[in-house]
Amino acid sequence: MKIATWNVNSLKVRQQHVIDWLEASGTDVLCLQELKLTDDKFPRAELEEKGYRSWFAGQKTYNGVGIVVRAGLNVDEDSVVRNIPGFEDPQQRVIAATIEGVRIVSAYFPNGQAPGTDKFAYKLRWLAALHDWVASEMARSPKFALLGDYNIAPEDRDVHDPKAWEGQNLVSPEERAEFVRLIALGLTDAFRQFEQPEKIYSWWDYRMMAFRRNAGMRIDHILLSKALAEICTSCEVDKVPRKWEQPSDHAPVVAQLG
């Protein structure tokens, strides 16, 4: 099973990219973030036509997450959960489903704006709630995968210019500590399981020709429980869709299970 995560920065604008990339990559389960549309605007029928079923939690203008699954894969309908249970939040940032016995979570972590702001405090509250919920999910589902836009670059090697970014949003010690706390639950960063070239990133600012300069950050991740990490044979960032016309500022991250 090939699983992937992609922040599409508006599914309305990126609908054709998603369809093209699904077919080109052979992905079985695609976790989407930043749909930026309400549920009635989700292109469910269009994806169905191409052979994929979808589950999603959308809202107007901002956020919104989904899981797109190749038809034929077994999805437990009763397993679908939207948002972090017990964490009151109007922002649609989490959806989970059990697919072929694998607990899949698609998550859009808060951006946080800057340390010291209200949005940053919300990010830390959200991370704490996610941590506790993930712990309980892992206890129930040994095959567990947390995919999404984490809005955290875990280490300096995940940042094009660590000196310039030191202490700032996405790399601050508080955020990185929360990432480490997730890892401490028994999760593995699938990307770092394998030898990788240097300077691999998953997001590049639209401005300043950042993509051409490879001035990016690795903030989109696939974390796997032990049972899945053991059967994971590859994990890569696919930069190709970032070169397409009118691209998302994020590239998809893909992991092969089994």
Place this chain on the structure above:
DNA sequence: ATGGCTTATGTGATAAGA
């Protein structure tokens, strides 16, 4: 240089992203 693009909303300027 705290901007530089891109998107949504809505029809023009603002908010938000990272």
